[in-house]
Amino acid sequence: MFVYPRYLISIGKACSRIAAGLLFILLLIGSPGTAGAHAELEQAVPDPNTRVDVSPSAVELYFNEAIEANVGSITVLDSRSNRVTEDVAVAGSDRKSLRLALPQLREGVYTVSYQIVSADGHPVSGSYIFVVGNPPESVDASAFNPHSEMGHEGHTAETQLTTEQFIIYAVRILYYLALLLAAGLVLWSVIGVRVDAASKVVPGWELFALRALLIAAILYIFVHARDILIGFPSEEYSRLFLQTAVGRGWIALLVLTVASFMLLRLGRTVRVLWVAALLGLESWSGHAVVFKPALLTVLMDFIHLAGSAVLAGGLALLLALWFADRKEAGRFAARFSRAALISLALLVLSGIGMTLMFLPSWSYLFYTGWGTLLLIKTGLVCLVFLTGGLLHLRARRGDLPTYSLLRIDIGLMALIIAVAALFTYISPLPANAPVYNHKMGADMHYTLRISPNKPGVNKFTLKVWLPEEVGMPKSVLLRLRSLDREELGPIDVPLEINKEDKDLTSFEGFVKADYVAEGPFIPFAGGWKAEIRIMDQEDNEKVEQYEFTNY
Known part of the structure; x- marks a missing residue:
């Protein structure tokens, strides 16, 4: 009988043990209920897609199985997509x-x-939203349309500079020049000029x-009222x-302007109150009142x-x-x-403060005519700083201001007022357009609508058509991914079957499924990608993507 050498027997036993170990590992991998499943979010505090009355003390996430504690x-x-805390x-x-x-x-939101x-060892990520209190609606160009107060929802207001509105802008420039000149001269009469010739x-x-303010105010009101009510009956003027x-x-404004002629006979206190009322009224009727907190923006x-009036x-x-x-x-x-x-310093500080409160980021300066005009105004203010500094140096030396410097300073100030008159009429924020994406295909059609498409609450509508032989979809998922914050997980929009579908659009040989959702699932402005995942009854998945932007 043949006898195997001992070293071969040892090798055979070692191989048997290795094979047994590998088989055991394979059995473990193949066994249900072991490491084959990934951790999933089971519970969250605050709950996803809910509103809470008070600020939660913490965010708590609970998963169905263990996670790496240090990762x-x-x-x-x-x-505004800013982190609320740097804590870990x-x-x-x-x-x-x-x-x-x-x-x-x-x-x-x-x-x-x-x-x-x-x-x-598998990475898992996701995102969801929650709302604290009752936040105001997000602001875009639509917030500056007075037609919404009158129920003229179908009317679209111009938010950018157009040549057809030349008269409006000319009248606005005249009005702002008269407003600041009148308020400024009344303020200087209160401050006290301390110059003998000034009394004359x-x-x-x-x-x-x-007088110029009264004429400019009447023109200003007439031109703007006429522009707002173009195409509407004369009865709308009373509304x-x-x-x-x-x-x-x-x-x-008319009451204050007419009453101003009594100022020449009244004391300093009444004059100060009149200037405060006039400038306060202008602040409260401008862009500042639309943004939150309104009290702070109006004060700025x-x-x-x-x-500006002092200047x-x-x-x-x-x-x-001088003459x-x-x-x-x-x-x-x-x-x-x-x-x-001092006035220029206040102008710069208040201007920066308002810009920061009006715009989500500095990049918005390049999206609209408002931003372009603000950049021009900033350049003009820098030039005024320069000429003002030269006048200040001459005054400290006891020299008279030169006529050329005076003309440059007055010209720059007039240009600044003209630019301000223009850009106070334009929306600081771009206009958002609703999302509409329709795609036809041999094995599927779909339509995605998101309205009004701005940060905050939106209505989502998704219509899907599948071939009749395939039938209704087994599941439909709409996910939103931020293109600006790619590290964030996707936000799932909780779609529900639309029981009030009134859309008669149909395609021969296809059946339609209609889904809707409404909520603040676009939590901040920027670029977004809508990801549509449609599963049919045989578990075949179709994925479509569409990118859009809001401001």
């Missing part, structure tokens, strides 16, 4: 949960995004400015003036207008004194140059 993270973003999420002792402490949150690694010059210029904030503001706009009135008075008495003009120039530098 998981939670990010919470506000409605902490894993629970059971290794099945994550908790991220939150600061006090304001009313708004918040996005929770999580990235974890399950115990079997100020009253005449003040009366001229108030415009009596039932809208714009119209009531115009009536108050008021400071901006007051600084406009002071420059006009300096020019008048009346050069020495008196030199004395006033020293006083005015200090006030001008």
Whole structure:
């Protein structure tokens, strides 16, 4: 009988053990209920796609199985896609949960995004939204349309510069020049010019400015009212003036302007109150009141207008004194140059503050005519700083202001007012257009609508047509992915069958499924990708993608 050498027997036993070990591992991998499943989100606090009355103290996520304790993270973003906290999420002792402490949150829409690694080494991510309180609607160009107050929903207001509106802009420039000149001269009469010649010059210029303001205000109201009501019956004028904030503001402007002629006989306190009411009314009827918090934006706009009025009135008075008495003009120039530098500083600070509150990011300056004009205005203000500084240096040396510097400064100030008159009529934010994506195919048609397509609450409509032999879809999933924050997980839009479908669109040989959803599933502005996943009855999946943008 043949006998195997001992070393061969040892090798055989080792191979048998290795084979047995491999077989055991394969059995484990193939066994149900082991590491083959990935961790899934079972519960979240706050609940996904819900509204809470008060700010939650933390975000808590619970998974169906263990996760890697040192890898998981939670990010919470506000409605401007900024992180609300830099704290790090902490894993629970059971290794099945994550908790991220939150600061006090304001009313708004918040996005929770999580990235974890399950115990079997697979990465898992996702996102959902929750709402705190009752946040105001997002602002875009539609917020600046007075027709919405009158129920003229079908009318689209112009939000960009057009040549057809030349008259409107010319009248606005005249109105803002008169407004700032009148307010500025009245303010300087209160501040006290301390120049003998001024007692003869100020009253005449003040009366001229108030008369110009009355004429400009009447033209301003007439031209704007006519523009708003083009195509509407004359009966709508009473609604415009009596039932809208714009119209009531115009009536108050006329009352204040007519009452201004009594100022020449009244004291300083009444004059200050009149200027405050005039500039406050202009601030409250502009873009500032649309943004939140309105009190802060209106206050910044008021400071901006007051600084502009001091500059406009002071420059006009300096020019008048320069022609009346050069020495008196030199004395006033020293006083005015200090006030001008302070006013310019307030203009810059309030302008930056309003821009930050109006725009989600600095890049929005390049999206609209508003941003372009603001950049032009910024350049002009820098030039005014330069000429103002030169006037200030001459005044400190006791030199008279030169006529050329005065002309440059006044010209720049007029240009700034003209630019301001134009860009206060244009929406700071771009106009959003509803999403409409329709695609035809041999084995599927679909239509996706998202309206009005802006950050916050939107209505989502998804219609799917499949061949009759395939039948109705087994499942339909709509996911949104941020193109600007690619690290975030997808947001699932909870679609429901539309029981009130009134769309008669049909295709021969196809059956239609109609789904709707409504909610703040677009939590912040930017680029987005809609991902549509359709599963038929035989578990064949079709995936379509569509990119869109909102502001």
